[in-house]
Amino acid sequence: MKKKLSILLASTLLFASMNFINASAYTTSNWMGSLDQSKSLSQISIPGTHDSAARVETISGTAKCQNLSITEQLNSGVRYLDIRCRHIENIFAIHHGMVYQKTNFGDVLNECINFLHNNPSERILISIQEEYKSSDNTRGFDDTLMINYITPTKNMWYTEDRIPTLEESKGKIVLIKKFNSNKISGITWDKLKIQDDFVVKDNNVKWNSILNAYNSVKNSQNSNLLYINNTSGYKPLLFGIPSIPKVSDDINSRLRNYFNSNTKGNFGITGMDFVDQDLSSKIIATNF
Secondary structure, three states: OHHHHHHHHHHHHHHHHHHHHHHHOOOOOOHHHHOOOOOEHHHOOEEEEOOOOOOOOOOOOOOOOOOOOHHHHHHOOOOEEEEEEEEEOOEEEEEEOOEEEEEEHHHHHHHHHHHHHHOOOOOEEEEEEEOOOOEOOOOOHHHHHHHHHHHHHHHHEEOOOOOOEOOOOOOOEEEEEOOOOOOOOOEOHHHEEEEOOOEOOOHHHHHHHHHHHHHHHHHOOOOOOEEEEEOOOEEEOHHHOEEOHHHHHHHHHHHHHHHHHOOOOOOOEEEEOOOOHHHHHHHHHOOO
């Protein structure tokens, strides 16, 4: 009897230690590789950024949404990028509204591909949408995306109109298609459940929207829906001038406290302004 108990105890400790090793071995650069690869992307918590490449502004607080570069975001654990492209002269320039971000989509794509080459256990979800006014083009938005960006790097993309498993999307850029096109496939609007109350007159109201969205994810049994909870927004000030930090400074602090208490479970995608590694790490940890 004692021998059986010893064997059982040893097996339990071994199983526990294996789980501990698996959970503790990941870094923010390669955390997805430590998850159950049969899970759908809709069944895990994913740190993300809103207006991911918006780091330039002419008036303080009005257009900049991130301090970290795309590469820095990815290394800090972010796996969902929100990319806003102005279609101009048959290329994609990155904009936040009318403000050119002094980078183009080709630069963003190169950073993503380099990251995946260095971290082949990972995948990156990219939401692409058209921003500001198109100008001086000889073809459509979808044609430029296909010709300039997807076709030359086609082995790096996952473009099916369904939410893949981690295994199916390993090493890939998963396209979330926030534009109309019959020529390009990708995850479409009907597969998305989005909270995006971005005009924020009261931070408490915004926070309640965020909490309601998290509760929706936790209560959902539908793995065919990808939940995107945008914690971003701006507060309209005098003469309608927007202030992004008036929202993000407060909401990011609340997010830290929330994930200090809510340490396990599926929270979907959290799209944040001014992400940092500490906040990203707290969200990643809920998967383990």
